[in-house]
Amino acid sequence: MAEDEECGGNVKQLLSKLFGVSLRATVPGEPDVEPLIAACTAKFGDYQCNNAMGLWSKIKGKHSDFKGPPAVGQAIMKNLPLSEMIESCSVAGPGFVNVVLSKNWIAKILQKMLIGGIDSWAPRLPVKRAVVDFSSPNIAKEMHVGHLRSTIIGDTLARMLEFSKVDVLRRNHVGDWGTQFGMSIEFLFERFPNLEGINEQAIGDLQAFYKASKQRFDTDPEFKERAQKAVVCLQGGDTKYRQAWAQICEISRKEFDKVYKRLGVHLEEKVDIKIFLYSLSLLTLFRVVHTFPSFMFRPLQ
Known part of the structure; x- marks a missing residue:
């Protein structure tokens, strides 16, 4: 042995x-x-x-x-x-x-590590593939220390698993479909009614942009109502709102990438299309269910 x-x-x-x-x-x-x-x-x-x-x-x-x-x-x-x-x-x-x-x-094992490197005695893990979901910053907002903590811990775990010959899927969940995006999109429409010229220079500081939209949401009832309707339109697949959502995501992504590049962290963002398909499937399911008589959905005994 x-x-x-x-x-x-x-x-x-x-x-x-x-x-x-x-x-x-x-x-x-x-x-x-x-x-x-x-x-x-x-x-x-x-x-x-x-x-x-x-x-x-x-x-x-x-x-x-x-x-x-x-x-x-x-x-x-x-x-x-x-x-x-x-x-x-x-x-x-x-x-x-x-x-x-x-x-x-x-002493024998330590000597072996010093001569052959730690790879000569790396643990053999039973898993072949692992998903590490980490960082997950909020779209349209700056990253804070909580995201930094998650990013460092997640990257460390991913590196350890990769070193042990595990196929690691590094995932970064940045999707958001809630009120936060309704505020941001509606505020964006006010500044750029035709969605032209929208880029990181136009929006400027993401945190300031978010705070301004949040202030309008808290103080302006009409804006609040429009923002809530914007969420419904976004979740319903409206092209205009999806386009605005995608542009804000892209601007946020570029800001996040600056931090990741500085930290030497590699992430694979696979969430956007999944959220898109998931939301469409839910919408389709909702419409299909409403076409059936109610007696077909009785609780199981």
């Missing part, structure tokens, strides 16, 4: 393999028991296997050799395969099997 212990995954994964062998030998009648491996308090060791109590509740009365969880823990320890990564084992409390890792083994 030496080769597996050098490149078979992280410490927890390697210990799970060893304890899996032990558990199958300890309770052959319970082949599907998953090893419960966790870090433990330093005075007891480095890691511990916590299966004894759970196993005892399953096999109580079936195995006369075991008088309680501590006896199960002793059996688990006894059946543990010899391994260069384990220096010593002990059983404490209700059957906790504590493990002290071998310092020589740790």
